[in-house]
Amino acid sequence: MTAPPLPIAPDLLPAIRESCIEAGELALALFRPGAKTAAKIWSKTGGSPVTEADIGVDTFLRIRLSVLLPEAAWLSEETVDDALRLSRRFVWVVDPIDGTRAFMSGSPDWAVCVALLDEGRPIAGVVHAPACAATYTALSGGGALLNGAEIKATTRSTIGGAHIAGPKPMLDALARLETFEQAEKIPSLALRLTRIADGTIDAGLVSADARDWDIAAADLILHEAGGRLSTGDGQDVVYNRETPVHGMLVASGAALSTPLLSALQHMRDSQPQRI
Template sequence: MQEFNPSSEHLQIRDSIIKAGKIALKWFKNDPENWEKEDGSLISKVDIEINNLLGRILKKSNPNFGWLSEESEDDKSRLEKEITFVVDPLDGTKAFLEGKKEFSISIALVKNGEPISGIVYSPSTKEIFESEKNKGSWKNKKRIHISKFNELSDCKMVAFKPMFSHPSWKNPWPKMSVENRNSVAYRMALVASGEFDAMMALNSKNDWDIAAGDLLITEAGGYVSQHNAKKLKYNNVSTKKPSVIGSNKKIYDEIIARVKDLKL
């Protein structure tokens, strides 16, 4: 039986993310204080509380690592670090505040632009998806693999459903089973575990949304990139990426053929 043998840094991330999950569950469906950020997205006191907890634990133990979090002021000294934490304290805040289980906590370690360790934790469903480079991907300590279903037609896609029926598509999309999850990190984890065949987001995402999920899908045997097939690199000056696509090789190629020339 295969076993996951994580590094000490990964174990520390796992321990801290479980503690963070307890904070999320304490406030889940308990109407925490929340407000809009300047960009119109929601933030709650839970996002801040989890961010502060993770920062205290991880930065204190790893003072030489950079820190990039959705809920922290961007410390550009991270650009000079070989290794950086990339953190989303609560991915899917809107779903969390609405009492839906589609939220997650996402942490990645990025080395020289590439994720080398990643965890996406769904506290409400008790799912821990984790990976380290060259060690495969795992869900609740059981090895997971990308789906082997190899046709875009009739595949299970996790994405924003109205996107596929937009009149601007020159080539209509085939029939697919499409569901959405509010957390992008969780969507990527579900693709890594084979519960969905593919995921696609054609709107701007940040490093903290996708770095851990990128590693999960890749180590599960899948492919991840921007819509133009450009490989994702993390911990740059700008944290924004125009899009993200993840699937097995066959479906990935079919999606890329349809979207590679889009101007996003």
């Protein structure tokens, strides 16, 4: 039975946005532009870093968002996963600081990311980059905004001449097939996607192992700006699965999606060990 539509996302988006902005202020207190963060740093299992800013923002958002929609489950990079989310219609998906290494080193390219899922798809999303003075927001069916102004992804339909961001091995493999401009590295995956949404770059390639919290909010923003994030096989991305990990992904303006997917398939066929 299809769940009935609710006016829940439009009602909640202003509060989600304000929560992300306040969370960003907490992180900014420990951010040092061009220098090492003042935050304490630990290593998680597997070796990836986490800072006291990540933990503080995660705690703040969990308290704030849980009040907004108590029936929603929770999925965050910095919280132990709870399988209860698999049985819930609504799920908060949170990355307290997407681009922790950028935050640690003084690069401005990090963001606070929040998405609200309804049956596995984002219906509201915020990507707030406080050090860049950029706040992206989107509602399902309601368009995408940057600092309150409407944004649109590129209408480019050919790879030639496009500005494309992504991991260097993937870009190098694509460069053997097409001529394009390699965009400057964007440490935050969410910001890579939102900068496609606002037309700063034309497309982005994403290597395997992205998590729901890296992409859910930015996926909605890109979609509402007229772009598309898809799997390497051209399928829509599905969230809140048992294992919230994704394979290779492709992001671009809608008209560029098919050419990129075709090129990706050619790359796989000709150099499977590199892709």
